[in-house]
Amino acid sequence: MNNPSSLTLHPSSLLLALDFGGTKLTAAVLSVDRQLKQPAWLAHKRIFTPAGTDARYELETMIALGHELLAGRPVTAVGVSFGGPVDHASGTVRLSHHVPGWHNFPLQQRLEAEFGVPVRVDNDANTAALGEWRFGAGRGVNSLLYITVSTGVGGGWILGGQSWRGHEGMAGEIGHTVVDPNGPMCLCGKRGCVERLASGPYMAQDYRAQVQGHGLATGKAVAEAAANGDVIARSILQRSAWALGVGIGNAANFINPQLFVLGGGVTKAGPLWWDEVRRAAHETAMPEVHFTIIPAQFADDAPLWGAVALVEGVQQ
């Protein structure tokens, strides 16, 4: 028998959000009130994956984590962020740069069979952009480019209020746009990419190349040395910010988004870095092209928030 009063209670949906990161697996269970549309976190757990892991281990661990956090409660949908190229339409992982065994893996299909509900999968740059746009620093704008600057440089677009993935899901790859064709060689085979100049490990590598015997291990160490007056560290940090700023200015000219949201470890480098990013970006863009560059709101959890946003509208 129907109970009419139950229809007026704004029943909530239970969502499972999964984040397959390069070195960690994170799961969360959220309750979404269908009228308020504001998710509440009910459970959250992160596991650091051991070295030498593979796709089978990651998938089995994540499924166990999901069931543990759900604790027998019925789930409405599962949103997934994956740290590597994904075909969003079919939910197939193309590959992982960090973990073997993910090549052409039907992740959406496998998780739908496991949990018996709709599953949506996207790559971590797109989900982080979606998470910052829906719940974080980018709330209320129509267009933004989210950029993560850490061990690499990646990006994801929100255009017209939705994810813009591009023809093959490769949109937003600002890290491998070239800002200095005569610059140093990047891992991708080109010279002077934004990532080659702006990312943490490359900054540390460039520092070591200039100061034999006095290496700094990370981008963070370079930023700290720069703040303490180390002239070489300062020039490397400034070049990182300049390269990113030129990339942003070019992206602004091409697409004219309202906002650039910057996340990742390198963005903690302080005002020297931020001032130069903004200066170079506005210098590169045409004077008629207006935009704002701001820090991300979420740190490591932006992709998880995006995984929630992927499925928050799914009704049971």
Ligand SMILES: [Zn+2]
């Ligand atoms: Zn490159």
